[in-house]
Amino acid sequence: MFWGPGFALTGALLELVAGGPVHTIAWVLVGLTLLVVLSLWVYSRRRFLSVRLTPTHLWQGRESLAVSRIAEVDDVGSPIGVPVLGGGWSAPRKYEELPLRLDDGSVVLAWARDGVALREALRGVVAGT
Numbered sequence: 001m002f003w004g005p006g007f008a009l010t011g012a013l014l015e016l017v018a019g020g021p022v023h024t025i026a027w028v029l030v031g032l033t034l035l036v037v038l039s040l041w042v043y044s045r046r047r048f049l050s051v052r053l054t055p056t057h058l059w060q061g062r063e064s065l066a067v068s069r070i071a072e073v074d075d076v077g078s079p080i081g082v083p084v085l086g087g088g089w090s091a092p093r094k095y096e097e098l099p100l101r102l103d104d105g106s107v108v109l110a111w112a113r114d115g116v117a118l119r120e121a122l123r124g125v126v127a128g129t
Helices: 003-018 024-048 115-128
Strands: 051-053 057-060 063-066 070-072 096-102 107-112
Touching: 003 024, 051 115, 057 107, 096 115, 107 115
Parallel strands: none
Antiparallel strands: 051 057, 057 063, 070 096, 096 107
């Protein structure tokens, strides 16, 4: 997250070493701009791409699903147009998809970087309820 200010500091130091005029205000503005942009990027990644499993809920991005609603974790097919947990149109890039059958017979699509670990964790939590 602090790559922007580090980049700006490096640029200012290079100008100082080169012997030319140091554009301090410009480098401060560049550093602050990059800090704000990277901070927003990190915040959005942490908020919208987070996966958290508690004994009562599965949180995916902005959406939560009660574990008591999950009926089946294994051998669930993924029909076309299945809703994706977390509020997106599809699972995020570089994330594995995990279809879940709910207690009303509907199917939703969960996702995680490690789909096998999420499946194992869900098995344990669903079996405990």
